[in-house]
């Protein structure tokens with residue numbers, strides 16, 4: 042046996058990518074510098090809705106160092122003024138006659154350095170005729186509302202209507218229900234704000250006729266296909282490289298106009314072009330998340346059994362439907378909103394609407410609108426408990442899908458793969474001392490103090506997805522892995538997904554280490570270069586482990602099957618006489634006669650049996666049979682300052698179940714990060730516009746990311762319920778905490794105030810908002 | 823635009839250059855010296871991705887003009903490792919999984935180095951306060967705190983050897 046430890050599944054292997062990052066030797070897009078490179082900067086609209094009367098670049102062009110000014114009129118001649126979105130809409134690259142949101146791209150300047158480019162942006166003269174903006178999606182639907190998109194055939198701001206579930210049955214249950222509760226919930230517009238903004242470096246090499254784009258992309262392969270389709274450049278002449286990415290969270294899934302303009306400029310000018318947006322541009326114009334106006338109802342029996350759920354949502358998509366969803370799911374996976382609870386029926390309807398706001402509808406570290414779904418059900422369950430005078434834990438136990446009901450068919454059509462909800466909640470309640478906390482709360486209440494306990498028992502839906510249902514622009518959402526074992530027993534793995542901090546270079550090496558019995562340190566993982574990595578749809582929606590992780594395991598197993606034949610040849614036995622045990626092929630009944638993968642690898646190049654091809658490699662394009670359904674039980678304890686309205690998270694315990702764990706250290710890190718990104722919109726973050734559609738939260742001065750001071754010391758624990766259909770039993774984890782945390786926090790705050798008749802507060806629960814409630818309820822200090 | 827001669831010691835090495843007076847120190851470090859470990863994450867002095875040590879004190883290099891630092895000593899992330907030995911803070915971030923995408927990491931580590939020079943045994947509260955000007959979107963800070971605690975322990979154990987490691991030669 043090898044002396045170097047394998048350290049496959051379940052080991053807290055230190056990350057293989059870290060040595061370069063801690064030395065400052067990562068390569069992010071803005072670190073790339075090519076000879077003769079020019080800088081592109083963008084002129085943006087000061088109006089949310091206006092006609093463009095004139096663009097005069099002459100002053101800018103006269104400045105030393107300014108090379109070019111590109112406008113929509115020029116792009117139109119090249120057929121590039123518009124580009125398709127992922128949701129069968131189209132989006133302006135640069136406008137030809139009107140702008141439809143604040144900070145929209147209006148023109149681009151190219152100059153010899155970033156400072157000159159920024160100066161030139163100010164020198165481009167644009168004359169606008171302001172038009173009335175439509176900012177409220179409900180008003181946008183009223184007859185006579187100004188049209189956001191007169192370019193469309195349909196003269197309405199309504200984009201689409203989408204439904205799931207059984208309307209008739211749901212309505213019938215509501216009619217006869219003993220108890221009905223209803224609530225409006227607004228889940229505001231927020232922004233992912235990865236600390237690295239978006240950008241690209243584009244180089245067109247005339248000699249080889251090859252276009253290379255280094256791009257902040259979560260999905261380089263899909264982006265290459267889009268670029269090829271839009272530009273007509275053959276796909277093999279385009280190489281997209283996603284180098285080190287400084288956080289993605291969904292914001293680096295879309296194709297932004299800046300990428301397209303920079304590519305156009307590189308082709309036109311024959312010089313490498315760099316475009317890096319600054320933070321304000323990133324916040325003001327890149328794809329937003331959420332912006333769902335939800336009306337939800339639950340029908341229940343008097344003793345607290347949920348019978349049905351009815352939801353109607355108005356989804357504000359801004360000026361273009363540029364959401365990043367699978368094609369058949371304009372509202373993402375929002376219909377998973379029945380959550381962890383068994384009910385007879387549900388009906389969900391969503392209407393997408395245009396407004397004069399930036400386009401988007403991307404995830405914010407979430408799998409296609411699952412956060413909205415989970416927030417809805419987890420709030421509604423608490424509201425029902427309040428209505429019935431039940432404990433929030435008790436009502437959950439009463440309505441959980443029971444372990445023996447899995448695989449569980451949900452009323453909106455999903456098949457949950459596995460779960461054990463009562464065990465996870467019980468573990469959380471025991472660990473945090475729930476009954477004791479309730480006693481403490483009663484005592485504090487008697488003293489006039491405001492303490493709350495919030496529970497969230499969410500089910501996540503990730504790993505899109507099975508090809509029969511999931512595609513993006515027709516491309517099926519499988520994912521891929523390619524493994525090559527070298528003669529001396531080290532290996533290279535190339536995958537179709539793209540890390541932005543999740544640690545793929547480590548976890549995917551661990552999968553191969555486990556499957557092949559090769560030490561993790563002898564395996565390198567590459568991704569993000571479309572010329573070398575196999576085609577895949579990228580990393581978002583927690584899909585890496587469910588799809589490419591499975592592909593990696595299956596590819597490794599293909600290698601193992603070939604290795605069995607070689608081992609049989611070396612041991613002079615029949616392949617059937619061998620079993621794979623303790624990381625080696627052993628002769629059944631004689632386990633000390635064995636061949637390790639390292640020995641087999643050498644033989645694969647030096648001494649393989651007649652009739653077998655040499656080499657040891659395999660490829661897998663994995664089409665998952667189903668999605669995976671991670672879940673968890675979170676408990677949050679808050680104290681509210683009656684003098685300031687400040688919420689203090691005293692304790693937060695997250696018990697997650699993401700199935701089989703590949704690297705517990707990385708899983709825990711993902712949970713810490715996800716919880717923080719869940720707390721952020723619950724307490725701080727919101728994109729706000731004034732009545733003119735001007736964004737008021739366009740910098741980090743007004744859009745508040747949590748610092749270490751506001752972030753509590755998260756506590757985590759786990760249960761393990763493997764996915765029955767994933768080759769490793771793994772489910773994916775990066776986003777569970779982002780969707781599970783907000784309702785736990787809001788439920789805790791509302792719980793602290795429930796005795797005062799407070800039943801719901803929309804997020805973010807800022808001190809100002811909460812203090813106002815304390816004043817109204819007469820408990821402010 | 824007129825250019826001004828400046829002279830700076832960065833990671834122990836002397837550099838002379840002529841720069842526009844408006845050039846930010848962070849751009850001087852990244853674009854002129856090609857030390858790209860120092861990052862840029864905002865335009866309002868909020869994120870701390872650009873943090874370097876200037877004469878031993880942490881500053882956000884996006885909010886300093888290169889000409890202001892004339893004659894000064896700058897330490898960037900690239901200068902932390904000495905003779906092939908990682909700085910205890912670098913080691914701590916690796917050991918305790920204190921980074922994910924790595925974008926905030928250089929700035930975060932420079933702030934930590936400065937803290938530990940001043941306070942070799944900080945409490946969790948003191949660490950959180952010290953890094954409050956550095957935003958991390960990935961980690962949720964828990965492991966960053968642990969990483970800095972790891973470094974503090976390590977530096978106390980090897981105190982004589984580690985003394986004066988930060989702040990240039």
Ligand code: FES
Nearest residue numbers: 863864869870884
């Ligand atoms: S770049 Fe954000 S503080 Fe300097």
Ligand code: FES
Nearest residue numbers: 922926958959960
């Ligand atoms: S590790 Fe990504 S921002 Fe901190």
